[in-house]
Amino acid sequence: YIDDKHEYLLPVSMEYIGVTEDMLPAQIVRTLSKQPKNKDLYTQMPENVELLDSDAADKVLTLDFSREIKNYGGNSREEGLIKQILYTMKQIDGVEKVKILIEGKKDNLPEGTDMSMALRLPEGINRVVE
Secondary structure (H helix, E strand, C coil): CECCCECCCCCCCCCCCCCCHHHHHHHHHHHHCCCCCCCCCCCCCCCCCCEEEEEEECCEEEEEECHHHHCCCCHHHHHHHHHHHHHHHCCCCCCCEEEEEECCECCCCCCCCCCCCCEECCCCCCCCCC
16 A cells, blocks of 8 residues: 555566466465565455366466355455456466356356456556546
């Protein structure tokens, strides 16, 4: 947060040695589901979330999450979670959209976000409107 009113996503770089391209989404989710050691940073991903499966085909990355993905509350938290997933998965080469499944099924998130369609990756990050 800046001035206690503007929230920004902060890119954090990590090196995954020995992780193959197909293992990368699961490793990313494991990392996001742990609270950062730096107290000034936080993650929107609920704890204990697991990525059950992932598949990339035709520029769409399908992520199948465990039901723990729903363990949060609030519209802003839901929006932050979706942004965090999209911005993070944008780092995987060739991905243009992300489709989110929960326990293998299309499902809405707790605050009502429709997850039946693949979500387009955003162009930029922390867009500032003047």
